[in-house]
Amino acid sequence: MMRLMQYPELAQPQALLGFIERCVERGLSGFDHADIYGAGECEAHFGAALQLRPALREQVQLIGKADIVPAAQDSSRWQVKHYNTRADYLTQAVEGSLKRLGVERLDGFLLHRPDPLLRVDEVARALDDLVGSGKIGWLGVSNAELLHCQTLARELPLRCNQIELSLQAQDAAWDGRLHAMESEGVHVLAWSPMGGGRFGPELLRALDEVGAALNATANQVALAWLRELPGKPVPILGSLRWERIEEALLGAELQLDTQTWFYLAQAARGHEVA
Amino acid sequence: MMRLMQYPELAQPQALLGFIERCVERGLSGFDHADIYGAGECEAHFGAALQLRPALREQVQLIGKADIVPAAQDSSRWQVKHYNTRADYLTQAVEGSLKRLGVERLDGFLLHRPDPLLRVDEVARALDDLVGSGKIGWLGVSNAELLHCQTLARELPLRCNQIELSLQAQDAAWDGRLHAMESEGVHVLAWSPMGGGRFGPELLRALDEVGAALNATANQVALAWLRELPGKPVPILGSLRWERIEEALLGAELQLDTQTWFYLAQAARGHEVA
């Protein structure tokens, strides 16, 4: 929901409600939020839509994230973008998200960025309390290195790590990190699954070529490529245009065979495997 | 045996048999194969030699590797070099090697390259079955990162990791990887132990200098340098010229003292230690 405020067709709560309902009908029940998306407006707008049909709450999975403080939100004299994982900050951030969303519980909650100042004990206690009080369902991290996952997982049950992962950002598939996270029981979610529009010409050509062969679109092929990875990473779709979502849904059963997967990987990397 | 087909003097099975017998007599009983070496011809030729004296089988240790599919072997429309670690592929690959070698068992079997699509459970089951059926003795990996070793070792008994390691490729000695693999119980085998002929002039000069001091050849010194590393990595000799093998054998007892080891490391790295 990062770019929710950028879609005029979703600007009215009633329209957004229709969008959410369409998603749920099609099996897309997870909605990825963060306190900083639209400086809180994305959550508030989503909440306004939910209020129009409260029974919908039980049909959606709401994921929240916090710990990034944008420079504009920093009230200190330094006005510096920073992270904050102090217990009181995280607790207030979760409560802020709950209030904006108009719900009593985030189904999942992720630390948005790995904070170099994170105190493991303090965070574990704060998040345990939030889970215990029912304000959070399960826990995860985002943009975390394997070492962060391993350190935190000693103290907290981590369900997922949301990282950049796509044909354009596939190192974690080759150096053992995806396998290691799978082995740790940490599910990987892929943000920017289409590479944020930065796919190069050779890769775009290969995606078209594969799409033509499989009767699929380039985007469907790029998403299918992700699904073959260890642990079956789930893409976080950035676009909220319904045609894009429909496109992804229609391609959800697409499977790539091994050769096709490597053909695309090679096109993105610019060289064949060793 | 990667370059077996490049030696005219070993082109006849009888000649190759003599070579194998000489190796065994001198204590070199391990032979490093892979299904892709010579596109299978290396294994087949080795098998033809073994057939001439079947009793020799019990005196040799045969190591096989698989999972790389060269572009020329890819029958898909993409004709792409790729890896394949699906259960049926690995099982057939091992059976193909057994058939070409004319034996009933590979003493050791390595995954040739770390496959980003490797399914740990599936591979563990397939290799367990191959071990259980007696077609494979023990298991290992090749070119694997530490994370791959650690992840696989949770499910499979890994005996070794065959990696590039030489004076020219010595990072793993400094960043803790060799120590970590030793600690995991994974024995390191060193391929390209002479750096594939890419040793620079300063290193070559130092090898000659040390060789002159120790009454040894440069190659003997380079191999002795490897033997001092944690876990005593075993070199995979690339050359099958008997003089080269004889040279290595004659230098097998050569030991370098600490100062000499660092002198060579420094010559290869271009700077002294910190």
Add this chain to the structure above:
Amino acid sequence: MMRLMQYPELAQPQALLGFIERCVERGLSGFDHADIYGAGECEAHFGAALQLRPALREQVQLIGKADIVPAAQDSSRWQVKHYNTRADYLTQAVEGSLKRLGVERLDGFLLHRPDPLLRVDEVARALDDLVGSGKIGWLGVSNAELLHCQTLARELPLRCNQIELSLQAQDAAWDGRLHAMESEGVHVLAWSPMGGGRFGPELLRALDEVGAALNATANQVALAWLRELPGKPVPILGSLRWERIEEALLGAELQLDTQTWFYLAQAARGHEVA
């Protein structure tokens, strides 16, 4: 005590004794030695000062380090700077430090640099023996990668790792290494905490700015920045000028809030956080 011989005002044992006493009075009881500092002269000079007032011994914590052999100390024909972690070498090195310092025990002992040839079993046995005989109190490493710490910690109780860490060398704070070492129970000591005078102009400006806001000096701010990191790294002050030490002591209670910490980190890194 690395640069002890560079301070004319501490050149007389009596003067150095006064310095040590001043440190102890102010709560600075740990003194960081190594056999190579001043080629042994630093330890010997410190020992000469201690001899003037033997009762002081019980009030100080003496840390020793060994395993680096400078080229000038290498008696081999190669005259090469190298590391040595053989049992007999380490034992003699510790005994040499004890003799020069004129004491019967090093409170702590660190392997100075990670030795690629280190034999874990042999080192564990040698250091165990030194601890058992009372010649060493506790053990640590210096300049070790996480893999080195993890491998050694399986065999030895490692109390600390002394690494370069400062605003100028802060990667370990971001990639999870500091958290991982804290999680392993390895306390981090920071050498070159002021970046060895290599702080860039933007960082120096930010340190001054923060110092002005907090009524502190730039050096006090840089040290306070370190103290906020996971595990509260302790700085190894390089300077032995009393004014510098006094400055650090006067700033010992200074705490930086999260925003200030990130403001300084950003000034050093040249970009804001992601």
